[in-house]
Amino acid sequence: MQVQNKHKIKPETAIEQNHCYTQPFIELFNEDCLQTLSRLEDNSIDCVITDPPYSGLTSKSKGTGRFANDDNHIEFDDMSERAFLLFVKPIFRELYRTMKLGSHLYCFTDWKQLRNMADCLELASFKIVNIVCWNKGHFGTGAGYRSQSEYILVFSKGLPNTFNLKNVGNVITASRAKEAIHPHQKPTELLKILIENSTKEGDTIYDPFAGSCSTLKTAKALNRNCKGSELSKEYCQMYADFENGLLL
DSSP states (O other): OOOOTTSOOOGGGOOOTTOEEEETTEEEEOSOHHHHHHHSOTTOEEEEEEOOOOOOSSOGGGTOGGGSSSTTOOTTTTOOHHHHHHHHHHHHHHHHHHEEEEEEEEEEEOTTTHHHHHHHHHHTTOEEEEEEEEEOSSOOSSSSSOOOEEEEEEEESSSOOOOSOSSOOSEEEOOOOTTOSSTTOOOHHHHHHHHHHHOOTTOEEEESSOTTTHHHHHHHHTTOEEEEEOSOHHHHHHHHHHHTTOOO
């Protein structure tokens, strides 16, 4: 899989396939998340923030956007609805095993996959807490009811721990990520709210689909530990370069 070409791979910090990139607060695994999860202990994760490769709304027949055969293509991002359900089922079960009792899980989705995603989480024994609407501030291209939002399913393992923030509603307005290196990159402003609302300093967050590693970067800035899994060696390399001051 290729990524956007404006950020080149730096040979100075080349990493091997499936290698773990480790630094204070951060562990990034260049592998399938099920491999990472198989090594995590039961009840060891304080919060999960995930953006699975759900199929989305763009027409596959047009060969554009997230389904295009170009640098924006994301592996596993063009599954049928049935294939998607089979794909996430074992992942959600493993996430349930590794999360602490009462911990929160945030799962990004669009309106088309919202019901399926929620059903899969409930089948894995998670309890629904809320649905947050991420208002991106302005709508995208197209016609009709043009997309301006994504949804964040808020679930918990058992009864949810008390949230930390008292001034956050279930509609959060945050602009799209600036200078994004990933087609579905989430903005730091939004991730900061989720992390501060569900964890404290020193807690451990896990992102099974790390992508641009925005969750890892935001968690580190907030003095949280974070583990991430990402299949793309290119995105893992970009993060290694970023942390070593080589990504300009």
